[in-house]
Amino acid sequence: MNKKKSTEHQSPDPDWMEQWLRDFFLDPHTEYEDNAIFKIDIYETDDHWIVEVVLQDYASSEIKVKVENSKLIISAQKQNHSPLTSFPKKERIIDFPFVIIRHGVTAVFQNGLLEIFITKAENGSGKNRYIPLP
Template identity: 30%
Template sequence: MSSNDKNFPKLFNEKVLQDWFSTLDGFFQEPFQRFFDRQIPVDVYETLTELIVEADLPGVKREQIHLEWLEDGLKITVEDKKIVEEENNHEKYYRKERSFQRMERYIPLPYTAAVKEIKAKFQNGILEIKIPKKKRKRNDSKMIDIE
């Protein structure tokens, strides 16, 4: 028995108690991790001419949604900012609270898109984005030298 073992009752060396503490740690860490790891749920499907992205955004307002085309994909961002202010001169208190939530989703695309022709529509909590495929030019081929 080591000198540290003498300081604690035998109960703390039991596997059952260690498992219980491990479960308790997970209980307190998991809800916070879920909050910070939130992603926007999306369905992505392809037709011959376009890629269609549908994102479920219930309770979100159109003004909270930001779409950004990056070099090889689409980024959807939803931001919610709230400021609550209360003031009561009779009871002499003032309260101001701020909250900020943000969710993002990046969708990489396997082809070049016709960026200027991308269309987005938001209706009944569903964001639908239609991304047309860029038409290839006939002489798009290039010979590659081998060293």
């Protein structure tokens, strides 16, 4: 029996997703971005993929989470409190091996930790969208 590859309309095979996660975290570019931009971890439960992002120096109003086809885009930018101070925007993009806009996505930010929950059930809107932070 052949294992199915992920398609645009279904979640990936668990073994294939495990290999993608392994490749993602072994990629030297991922380690570089964890140190230079902000740290990301990805976990899997029975019902969700959970993306944890360490953003200790930010308020929830300074963070944006967007799903765009198969991409999860996380950006953070300090608000300028002075016209003489400028803070660069920091952004990480995770390109999942499946279309995440078809999945339910929620996010919570608390104590400097952003947690993004992507359901394994396909109950998303199917549209690119920003994910609100409560």
